[in-house]
Amino acid sequence: MTLNSAFTATLESKLQQLRDDRVYKRLNYLDSPQAARVQMEGRGQVLILSSNNYLGLSAEPSVVQASIDALHRFGAGTGSVRFICGTFTIHRELEETLARFVGTEASMSFCSAWNANEGFTGTMAEEGDVVLSDALNHASIIDSMRLAKAITKCQTGVYKHADMDDLRAKLAAAKGAKRRFVWSDGIFSMEGSIAPLPDLLQICREHDAILVLDDSHATGVLGATGRGTAEHFGVVGEVDVITSTLGKALGGAAGGFVAGSAAVCDYLTQRSRPQLFSNALPPSVAGGAMESVRFIEQNPARVQTLRDNTKYFREQLVESGFKPLAGETPIIPIIVGETATAIRMSDMMLAEGVFVTGFGFPVVPQGEARIRCQVSAAHSRDDLDEAIAAFVRVGRTLKLV
Numbered sequence: 001m002t003l004n005s006a007f008t009a010t011l012e013s014k015l016q017q018l019r020d021d022r023v024y025k026r027l028n029y030l031d032s033p034q035a036a037r038v039q040m041e042g043r044g045q046v047l048i049l050s051s052n053n054y055l056g057l058s059a060e061p062s063v064v065q066a067s068i069d070a071l072h073r074f075g076a077g078t079g080s081v082r083f084i085c086g087t088f089t090i091h092r093e094l095e096e097t098l099a100r101f102v103g104t105e106a107s108m109s110f111c112s113a114w115n116a117n118e119g120f121t122g123t124m125a126e127e128g129d130v131v132l133s134d135a136l137n138h139a140s141i142i143d144s145m146r147l148a149k150a151i152t153k154c155q156t157g158v159y160k161h162a163d164m165d166d167l168r169a170k171l172a173a174a175k176g177a178k179r180r181f182v183w184s185d186g187i188f189s190m191e192g193s194i195a196p197l198p199d200l201l202q203i204c205r206e207h208d209a210i211l212v213l214d215d216s217h218a219t220g221v222l223g224a225t226g227r228g229t230a231e232h233f234g235v236v237g238e239v240d241v242i243t244s245t246l247g248k249a250l251g252g253a254a255g256g257f258v259a260g261s262a263a264v265c266d267y268l269t270q271r272s273r274p275q276l277f278s279n280a281l282p283p284s285v286a287g288g289a290m291e292s293v294r295f296i297e298q299n300p301a302r303v304q305t306l307r308d309n310t311k312y313f314r315e316q317l318v319e320s321g322f323k324p325l326a327g328e329t330p331i332i333p334i335i336v337g338e339t340a341t342a343i344r345m346s347d348m349m350l351a352e353g354v355f356v357t358g359f360g361f362p363v364v365p366q367g368e369a370r371i372r373c374q375v376s377a378a379h380s381r382d383d384l385d386e387a388i389a390a391f392v393r394v395g396r397t398l399k400l401v
């Protein structure tokens with residue numbers, strides 16, 4: 001048997017095109033846990049400003065210990081699908097914990113938020129339904145809608161980013177549909193902006209639509225006690241369905257969940273294909289995520305530290321002459337224009353010992369390439385000052401400040 005060399009050759013040529021277009025992604029290997037500073041292979045210690053480890057729980061001793069304890073108690077994994085070989089009690093406990101935390105009746109865990117989103121739309125949408133999405137929603141929501149449309153022939157549509165008039169118009173046009181679903185991110189990952197949740201709720205009520213909020217960047221981040229976008233706006237318990245990840249503020253391992261009514265979660269157990277045909281979350285991951293929630297509930301000061309660090313870093317950037325997109329979340333994009341500039345800036349920052357990622361077209365619109373800073377509660381003021389000093393040096397070289 002020989003390998004298919006034409007297949008490999010096509011891929012090699014596509015990869016070369018990515019290099020020629022300067023959009024090829026180089027992986028940086030780390031040899032230490034996610035923290036304010038990490039050991040990067042070939043670079044030594046670098047300050048990290050591009051992690052979703054918002055509360056610094058990835059390396060929190062109690063979170064690591066809870067993962068180890070669950071590993072010892074339940075072993076490496078389920079060995080099969082939940083309904084076939086049994087569901088660990090730690091999954092039930094995690095799901096109860098997550099539901100309590102985000103303020104819903106129940107929740108259902110998945111191996112990733114990607115799976116949760118895909119599982120939700122693919123399972124719930126039916127022929128005759130209309131599913132609408134904010135233009136800047138995460139790729140997992142977009143793909144979940146593509147999948148649902150392919151499976152069920154439901155109709156899909158996109159409303160302009162955070163444009164409530166456009167949403168109203170699209171919902172009005174969908175008046176005759178069987179049901180209307182509206183998907184929005186809680187915090188938009190490339191902008192760092194917060195969805196206008198009270199308006200979304202009101203419009204969805206007016207148009208008899210079901211609101212589904214992906215709070216992946218907001219869980220553990222927004223609200224006085226980190227319960228997410230609903231807590232930020234004082235509307236806990238009012239969102240039909242919330243999805244989120246365990247791979248960011250809640251320990252950063254992996255996993256996601258759908259939270260909503262008991263009926264929503266039971267229906268996902270019965271019908272969602274990632275539940276029916278794929279293994280459950282490893283128990284060690286469930287244990288770490290559960291301890292992360294417990295930690296946040298007992299240490300709301302950690303959420304406040306994140307907020308203080310965010311405010312400080314945003315102020316220091318502005319004082320140094322940068323113009324980050326305005327906002328209040330720890331996602332702080334600095335628009336630099338061309339993709340090549342964003343990539344060059346990111347490389348120069350790494351040479352200064354700061355790991356911060358540049359994003360260009362097609363991830364963001366043409367001409368709006370950016371450096372996306374992400375602040376963590378794990379950063380000390382010294383860390384943030386050091387990052388700002390590096391930004392100023394690089395910004396001057398690139399004539400951005």
Ligand SMILES: Cc1ncc(COP(=O)(O)O)c(C=O)c1O
Nearest residue numbers: 112113114138216245247255256
């Ligand atoms: C808004 C949003 N939803 C879903 C995901 C996917 O999360 P996970 O890594 O758990 O699949 C992400 C991750 O980047 C995200 O930002």
